[in-house]
Amino acid sequence: MKETPPPPANATTEELLTQLGPLVHLDVLENLLNQARARSLWPLTFGLACCAIEMMAAGASRFDMDRFGSGVFRPSARQADVMILAGTISRKMGPVVKALWDQMPSPKWAIAMGGCTIDGGPFKYPGQYAIVEGADKIIPVDVYIPGCPPRPEALINGLLMLEQKIKAGKKFHV
């Protein structure tokens, strides 16, 4: 702990508080929780298109997302921490994805996996009627993973980046 010079005798309360910092540190608990959250990200079990095949490969034994605590796919949105948007979001599916996101309890995070969820990817053209052009049109996205589809290593890298983001302790999450 670093030494702080004693405050001047005529300092106001406000100056005192500024110099001494917060009297109660809730950060310690929050940081501890963030360490736990980052190391046990539970994704929601759902895939939208071909990226989901790579996501399943990442979860299976060869790549084994469980090494990073992220392999516990939850079948209920109520138990999930992270939504991996793996595949094209059709306009018909858009409201369903939004409903799933709303059902997830905070804190929660979203990973956009693949070109389709970044901006519509190969299905984007002026006047298209079929898809949502990017997952961030529906829900807030934390990590974007480019690729068509991204390899399992890329998904794992994305999860590790999300872990860094959570451990940084800022109020990123919704």
Added chain:
Amino acid sequence: MSEASGLAAALAGIASLKTAEAPDAKSGCQGLHTVGREAIVEVGRVFREAGYMLEMLTALDMRAAEQAMHVVYQFNRFGAPDRHRVRVVVPAGEAVPSLADLFGSANWYEREAFDMLGVRFDGHPYLVRILTEEGADYHPLLKDFGVAPAAAEEAAGG
């Protein structure tokens, strides 16, 4: 063999059915037929009773050339392949009798043709859109379909 000739005889009994002279080798169709829309249920029943399945159902937008939509049915069977394509010409904006009671597969095919091209099917048990978003008010495979309405994007949650 007797099955096939029975089918030909039954088809010959339908007054408005015209059969092309040559089969279409490129698409593997042994028979190409055109029929009036009032007789399509009868044609479906003939194929159904001969043990055929409804392989495909779609529609074509021919409004520019002849102010009509074409509804195309393709029947096939297991075993020796014998594919028949039946075409119904429908004046634009009018309905076609549904085959959903005869073939289970017609249910979703007809919903798709309605969704994509706006063809209505009389007697369909549940003729609502199947692929496009809820609340859509366009038929995207029509030739004059331009740009999807911006409102549609908002409806998708944007």
